[in-house]
Amino acid sequence: MNERTPPAAEPIVYVIDDDNALRDALSSLLRSVGLQVQGFASAPQLLQSTLADVPSCLVLDVRLPGISGLDFHQQLVKAGILLPVIFMTGHGDIPMTVQAMKAGAIDFLPKPFRDQDLLDAVTLAIERDRARRSEAQVTAKLSAHYQTLTPREREVMALVVTGLMNKQIAAEIGLSEITVKIHRGHVMKKMGVRSLADLVRVAEMLGIRAVVP
Amino acid sequence: MSQSTPLTAIRVNRWLPAVTAMGALCIFLLDALTPLDIAIAVLYGAVVMVASTFCSSSRLLAVALFCAGLTIAAFFISHSLDELDEIDALGRCMVSLAAIFLTALLSLRNQRVTVMLREQANLLALSHDAIFVRDIHDAIRFWNHGAQELYGWPPDATVGRNSHVLLQTRFSESLDATMAVLLRDGRWEGELIQRRHDGSELIVASRWSLVNDSRGRALAILESNIDITERKRAEALALRQERELRLALDTLPSLVWTAFPEGDVDYANAHWVERGFAPQALRAGWSHVLHPDDLALWWASWEQALVDGSVFETEARLRRDDGVYRWFLHRAVPLRDENGDLVKWYAASTDIEDRKRAEQRSMRAEHELREAIDTIPAMVWSATPDMQVNFINKRWADMGLTLEDVSAQNWRLVCHPDDLAQMERDRAKAIHNRSAFENTSRLRRGDGEYRWLLVRGLPLLDHHGQVLRWYGVNTDIEQHRRAEDALHRAQAELAHANRVATLGELTASIAHEVNQPLAAIVTNGEACLRWLSRPEPQLKEVHSGLTRVISEGRRASEVIRRLRALARKGDAQKSALNLTETIDEALILVQRELIRQRIGLQRDYAAESLVCQGDRVQLQQVVINLVVNAIQAMAQTENRSRTLSIRTRLLDHGQAYVGIQDSGPGIAADHMDRLFTAFFTTKGEGMGMGLSICRSIIDAHGGKIWVSSPEGEGALFQFVLPTLQVAA
Numbered sequence: 050m051n052e053r054t055p056p057a058a059e060p061i062v063y064v065i066d067d068d069n070a071l072r073d074a075l076s077s078l079l080r081s082v083g084l085q086v087q088g089f090a091s092a093p094q095l096l097q098s099t100l101a102d103v104p105s106c107l108v109l110d111v112r113l114p115g116i117s118g119l120d121f122h123q124q125l126v127k128a129g130i131l132l133p134v135i136f137m138t139g140h141g142d143i144p145m146t147v148q149a150m151k152a153g154a155i156d157f158l159p160k161p162f163r164d165q166d167l168l169d170a171v172t173l174a175i176e177r178d179r180a181r182r183s184e185a186q187v188t189a190k191l192s193a194h195y196q197t198l199t200p201r202e203r204e205v206m207a208l209v210v211t212g213l214m215n216k217q218i219a220a221e222i223g224l225s226e227i228t229v230k231i232h233r234g235h236v237m238k239k240m241g242v243r244s245l246a247d248l249v250r251v252a253e254m255l256g257i258r259a260v261v262p
Numbered sequence: 263m264s265q266s267t268p269l270t271a272i273r274v275n276r277w278l279p280a281v282t283a284m285g286a287l288c289i290f291l292l293d294a295l296t297p298l299d300i301a302i303a304v305l306y307g308a309v310v311m312v313a314s315t316f317c318s319s320s321r322l323l324a325v326a327l328f329c330a331g332l333t334i335a336a337f338f339i340s341h342s343l344d345e346l347d348e349i350d351a352l353g354r355c356m357v358s359l360a361a362i363f364l365t366a367l368l369s370l371r372n373q374r375v376t377v378m379l380r381e382q383a384n385l386l387a388l389s390h391d392a393i394f395v396r397d398i399h400d401a402i403r404f405w406n407h408g409a410q411e412l413y414g415w416p417p418d419a420t421v422g423r424n425s426h427v428l429l430q431t432r433f434s435e436s437l438d439a440t441m442a443v444l445l446r447d448g449r450w451e452g453e454l455i456q457r458r459h460d461g462s463e464l465i466v467a468s469r470w471s472l473v474n475d476s477r478g479r480a481l482a483i484l485e486s487n488i489d490i491t492e493r494k495r496a497e498a499l500a501l502r503q504e505r506e507l508r509l510a511l512d513t514l515p516s517l518v519w520t521a522f523p524e525g526d527v528d529y530a531n532a533h534w535v536e537r538g539f540a541p542q543a544l545r546a547g548w549s550h551v552l553h554p555d556d557l558a559l560w561w562a563s564w565e566q567a568l569v570d571g572s573v574f575e576t577e578a579r580l581r582r583d584d585g586v587y588r589w590f591l592h593r594a595v596p597l598r599d600e601n602g603d604l605v606k607w608y609a610a611s612t613d614i615e616d617r618k619r620a621e622q623r624s625m626r627a628e629h630e631l632r633e634a635i636d637t638i639p640a641m642v643w644s645a646t647p648d649m650q651v652n653f654i655n656k657r658w659a660d661m662g663l664t665l666e667d668v669s670a671q672n673w674r675l676v677c678h679p680d681d682l683a684q685m686e687r688d689r690a691k692a693i694h695n696r697s698a699f700e701n702t703s704r705l706r707r708g709d710g711e712y713r714w715l716l717v718r719g720l721p722l723l724d725h726h727g728q729v730l731r732w733y734g735v736n737t738d739i740e741q742h743r744r745a746e747d748a749l750h751r752a753q754a755e756l757a758h759a760n761r762v763a764t765l766g767e768l769t770a771s772i773a774h775e776v777n778q779p780l781a782a783i784v785t786n787g788e789a790c791l792r793w794l795s796r797p798e799p800q801l802k803e804v805h806s807g808l809t810r811v812i813s814e815g816r817r818a819s820e821v822i823r824r825l826r827a828l829a830r831k832g833d834a835q836k837s838a839l840n841l842t843e844t845i846d847e848a849l850i851l852v853q854r855e856l857i858r859q860r861i862g863l864q865r866d867y868a869a870e871s872l873v874c875q876g877d878r879v880q881l882q883q884v885v886i887n888l889v890v891n892a893i894q895a896m897a898q899t900e901n902r903s904r905t906l907s908i909r910t911r912l913l914d915h916g917q918a919y920v921g922i923q924d925s926g927p928g929i930a931a932d933h934m935d936r937l938f939t940a941f942f943t944t945k946g947e948g949m950g951m952g953l954s955i956c957r958s959i960i961d962a963h964g965g966k967i968w969v970s971s972p973e974g975e976g977a978l979f980q981f982v983l984p985t986l987q988v989a990a
Binding site for chain 2 (some may be wrong): 067070071073074075078080081112113116117137160161162163164
């Protein structure tokens with residue numbers, strides 16, 4: 050199996066399966082369509098290795114030694130590793146599928162699966178990751194902008210995206226309507242938006258909620 | 263004659279004939295040359311007399327004629343022819359001649375008497391008996407050769423001596439009394455004690471005869487003695503021996519008797535009295551003392567002994583004086599004389615009352631025992647040390663079998679051919695070890711039907727440990743066996759059901775085990791196709807992919823084979839198997855389940871290989887049951903690691919040990935006892951058969967299964983199995 054670190058920007062597929070034969074087969078299949086593949090026999094092995102900062106996805110068995118694939122997925126999420134996951138199972142039971150999909154799995158492939166299904170799922174996952182990555186880049190930029198706001202400006206922003214009028218905001222935080230208007234102008238400028246609708250979308254992306262008393 | 267009679271009392275001077283001749287010559291010269299007119303020739307009578315002492319009668323006659331011749335010659339020499347008419351001279355000559363012839367005549371007569379006496383004396387002298395003659399004053403006159411031989415005294419030393427003094431004779435009465443008898447009767451006979459020349463004492467049988475002269479006056483005594491010392495000694499010895507024997511016989515604590523050939527008792531020892539029998543009753547005849555019922559046999563035996571000339575032996579009751587009969591063994595041995603004629607019976611009678619009673623008791627006991635043995639509802643047998651059956655009880659007849667059927671030659675025909683080899687082995691082993699044996703075989707009944715019998719044998723040993731006899735019991739276990747077979751079938755079916763149920767519980771794991779290789783095969787195949795359909799087909803990848811396809815195909819078929827084995831329904835098939843490998847094979851089926859339940863598996867196997875005789879499927883079922891139980895026990899374990907430990911060991915006494923421990927909550931103390939019983943379960947949906955089946959499987963393998971629950975360490979199920987061999 051090809052373990053070399055892939056060149057940057059080349060998508061990479063991580064395969065976790067304790068079954069060497071299947072892991073090799075998957076690797077062969079994925080490599081045959083030109084994908085980079087990195088295989089792991091267990092979940093901890095993956096956690097211990099450094100993951101390349103490229104669009105990638107994770108193909109893993111729902112049953113892994115020591116830990117279930119679903120639990121591992123949640124661990125990854127908690128750890129901030131947001132790899133799209135494709136589950137394989139030798140025994141596709143409905144509750145597990147539902148649970149997997151809810152947890153954000155891209156697909157759920159009962160073994161044996163058609164190659165095209167896996168490749169489609171992998172392609173989709175990598176696209177998803179690529180999109181997530183670009184989205185994450187945007188979010189990161191906005192977040193950086195957000196950091197430049199003063200506390201008062203953040204306060205005003207949170208209230209603005211809830212759709213309150215300047216007068217209402219002024220009353221809410223005990224400022225004059227003029228001052229609110231100035232803060233609002235700074236916010237729009239610092240966050241790089243031209244309309245209220247854009248600001249609302251940015252606030253959503255950043256997960257900003259108004260503290261409603 | 264003098265030489266031929268060396269022991270005669272008359273001694274002849276060898277010079278006497280010459281002297282006599284000289285005498286005759288002198289007389290002749292005197293007669294012829296002297297002019298004396300006297301009858302000198304009468305002196306020839308003396309010559310004839312002297313000659314008679316050494317001449318035979320014919321020679322004596324010749325001597326007389328010679329002397330007469332000399333007389334006549336002298337007459338003619340001294341008287342010329344002219345003087346022939348001289349009457350005086352002629353008269354003297356005639357007187358002389360008459361004197362010579364008369365003397366010769368008398369001498370001849372005297373000589374005949376003397377010769378006769380001398381011959382008689384010679385006879386005495388030659389006798390081997392000691393004979394001597396003594397005169398009335400006891401002076402010895404004659405002493406023969408026999409006397410010299412007996413007493414050691416030569417005749418010279420004895421003649422003239424007092425015989426009683428010489429021989430120091432001791433009389434049974436006295437000399438005077440003896441002499442009185444002799445003088446009265448003319449003879450005496452008796453025993454005397456005398457001494458020899460060397461001083462030794464001897465006993466003689468003595469006969470005295472009185473020799474009388476013609477007028478009846480006692481002249482001499484002829485004493486003839488025979489040495490009877492040895493005879494007397496032997497007689498004394500015999501007497502003593504007889505006395506001792508009699509004493510011994512009387513003292514002997516057994517009843518001794520002797521009888522005449524026809525059976526009349528002539529002696530019974532003193533012990534008869536002590537034992538309450540009157541000897542006179544015995545002597546009165548056997549019919550007085552023998553039990554009437556035993557008389558016929560007694561006399562028949564006696565007759566037989568007489569005819570055969572053999573020992574008489576019979577058992578018969580004798581009546582004591584008090585009227586009580588007791589059993590005796592009578593044995594009589596015949597004494598025969600030199601002609602082989604029966605002289606006497608020597609016999610002893612032994613009281614066998616106690617033995618007889620014991621015999622009767624034991625016969626009764628034996629009879630009762632035999633009845634008991636025949637009655638007990640089992641086939642009893644006994645056999646020789648080399649296990650040849652020599653007794654069977656009547657129960658065998660129920661099976662239509664006779665002693666002949668189970669003899670050393672025939673028993674193999676009765677034993678079922680399939681059981682024969684094992685039976686032979688068990689018998690041989692028992693004979694070799696001299697130990698009890700047990701065997702289960704089918705024996706053919708008289709009607710041809712085979713029945714299962716439990717054959718058990720036990721040796722009776724002597725104090726050297728040698729087998730005296732084998733005793734055995736065969737029990738008909740046909741019904742039992744059938745029930746057992748049915749039970750086995752039921753158990754097998756239950757075990758199968760349990761396996762199938764367990765497999766059902768393991769569906770997810772099993773599906774994974776089958777799916778995994780199939781998925782690998784499909785994926786590899788698809789990958790190969792893709793490698794092939796690339797603009798530049800990657801054959802190396804295709805090759806390795808196809809290699810994986812083949813190996814995975816095999817893997818899938820292996821999994822299915824094992825599954826089929828477990829799901830198979832069939833009788834136990836025991837073979838030698840490696841216990842560790844067997845456990846590992848079973849674990850493959852539950853491995854996924856362990857993974858799914860996030861249970862860590864720790865295997866700690868014995869360094870030695872553990873080879874057992876067993877049914878692989880059944881033993882795997884035990885392992886799977888125990889592991890599935892462990893998995894289920896740990897399902898609720900959240901706060902600590904879930905671990906399943908499997909440990910195998912070879913124990914000192916050649917047993918294989920398997921321990922399966924979980925890290926679950928353990929087993930409640932009040933459940934421990936009932937854990938292996940059927941239908942006991944702590945699980946909501948459990949049948950309660952799993953552990954019960956485990957136990958019957960391990961039992962059937964000659965092993966043992968048990969459980970412990972160490973505080974805080976979960977449950978520990980353990981079992982041991984006998985191993986076949988130990989390879990390091």
